[in-house]
Amino acid sequence: MPNLFCMQIQRSLSPTYEKHLQDIFYAKDTFDERQIPQLFQKAAVLHTALHHTSPVFFLVDYTRSQYLVMSGGTKIITTYDPREFMEGGIPMLRSIYQRDDFKVYNESIFPANIDFLSSQPQHLHQEFIFTYNFRIRNKAGRDVQLLQRGCYITSAATGLPLFSLGTATDITLFKKDTLIHHTIERQYDVKGRPVQALMAENHFYPQEEDRLLTTQEHRILSYMAEGWSSKQIAAHVNIAENTVSNHRKNMLRKTNTKNMAELIAYAFRHRLL
CATH class of the missing domain: 3.30.450.20 (PAS domain)
Known part of the structure; x- marks a missing residue:
């Protein structure tokens, strides 16, 4: 025992x-x-x-x-x-x-x-x-x-x-x-x-300001929520498709979400959209 x-x-x-x-x-x-x-x-x-x-x-x-x-x-x-x-x-x-x-x-x-x-x-x-x-x-x-x-x-x-x-x-x-x-x-x-x-x-993010989405990230997120593809967003905003992907990764990290569905749900829940 x-x-x-x-x-x-x-x-x-x-x-x-x-x-x-x-x-x-x-x-x-x-x-x-x-x-x-x-x-x-x-x-x-x-x-x-x-x-x-x-x-x-x-x-x-x-x-x-x-x-x-x-x-x-x-x-x-x-x-x-x-x-x-x-x-x-x-x-x-x-x-x-x-x-x-x-x-x-x-x-x-x-x-x-x-x-x-x-x-x-x-x-x-x-x-x-x-x-x-x-x-x-x-x-x-x-x-x-x-x-x-x-x-x-x-x-x-x-x-x-x-x-x-x-x-x-x-x-x-x-x-x-x-x-x-x-x-x-x-x-x-x-x-x-x-x-x-x-x-x-x-x-x-220990500092609140680091956790906030940038103006560009807000813009891209709104297009994603409307169902736009990365290619469509890149053409519309006049940036590279890889840049759109990097913005997506940054937003997932800042919001501690794992995919786009969670990110968009988070955005609506916190009145980001």
């Missing part, structure tokens, strides 16, 4: 990140203790390999808002000593997290992760990799763009995250815009062969 901690929980799905941290601190969640040594074993191997290099490797305990492991690459990337994160916990990260990016994570990305986990069997949760980018402010006051990839250990009772294990990489040299890209992948083996599958993808 595995050694299970007790459980006493009544919580709604899709909480914000901050609400989840508040709830999980006082709740008594159920999880298999045998998973913790496995996590620490993974952490020990990666921590040794990454201690003086980037990317940052971390292991966080949501139930106590504490970091259990933080690799030495933290200082290279963030300019903060890893001990500052170990001592300050999640509030330390929150204090240097770019405000608009944290709002997106708190209100959109984390709830999307919870929604996804709630749709999957709990025993598969560790197979899913959650990736997104965000900005932090270093000691010199400069923004650093990070790409974080990680997985969760979740409660056997609720499926909500109790621990998170992952890496964060500095992508400042390659990332010049503020768009936040969020993906969920599944990584598993089929007959000993690793398989990776994209399960979900979202785009978020």
